[in-house]
Amino acid sequence: MMLIQKFSDLFHKILENMFGAQTLMSFFSFEGKIGRNQFFFVMVLIGLCRQTLFSNILLKYIVGLLLFYIVLATVQKRCRDFNSNGTIYVVLYSVVLFVFASNFFVTEHVFNRIVENIRIMMMLVASIISVIIFITLSYKISKPNPDMNLRSPLLKYPLLYTAVCWVLAICATLTVNHYAGVTIF
Numbered sequence: 001m002m003l004i005q006k007f008s009d010l011f012h013k014i015l016e017n018m019f020g021a022q023t024l025m026s027f028f029s030f031e032g033k034i035g036r037n038q039f040f041f042v043m044v045l046i047g048l049c050r051q052t053l054f055s056n057i058l059l060k061y062i063v064g065l066l067l068f069y070i071v072l073a074t075v076q077k078r079c080r081d082f083n084s085n086g087t088i089y090v091v092l093y094s095v096v097l098f099v100f101a102s103n104f105f106v107t108e109h110v111f112n113r114i115v116e117n118i119r120i121m122m123m124l125v126a127s128i129i130s131v132i133i134f135i136t137l138s139y140k141i142s143k144p145n146p147d148m149n150l151r152s153p154l155l156k157y158p159l160l161y162t163a164v165c166w167v168l169a170i171c172a173t174l175t176v177n178h179y180a181g182v183t184i185f
Contacts, residue, residue, distance in 0.1 A: 101169035
């Protein structure tokens with residue numbers, strides 16, 4: 001029993017070092033700031049969660065919606081840490097979302113080769129943009145006294161922004177898959 005308690009304490013200390021003293025609910029909060037290490041580990045964790053495969057289409061969209069909301073909150077808090085409102089990063093992550101979502105259900109069996117080539121190029125560009133943003137935000141140095149009231153105007157109502165982005169992402173998914181000759185439903 002003592003061994004289990006020591007392992008639990010060690011695991012808790014590792015998580016606290018990686019994520020700070022954050023609770024699970026703080027991942028959904030747009031308040032405060034996070035440093036480079038916390039940003040790095042949260043985004044890696046989100047990336048690992050995103051790779052989880054679900055067979056249910058509705059479940060994929062619900063998990064994707066939650067992860068996108070957490071990404072927006074994390075990016076906003078990281079930008080606040082280096083005294084920026086973060087609008088450009090929010091827009092770029094949203095564009096990356098649209099590209100990834102529009103290719104979400106496309107399989108290797110695409111009838112139109114031109115659409116397939118465009119799709120591959122879009123995914124490549126979105127992946128490069130995503131990596132550049134991730135590296136930029138991971139290595140940008142924190143400011144000593146950042147303005148804790150900074151917030152992107154797009155995220156004044158984060159639930160509304162997330163909902164609008166996901167409606168657009170679903171429309172993009174249906175459009176790209178229609179032209180690719182793939183039936184989702």
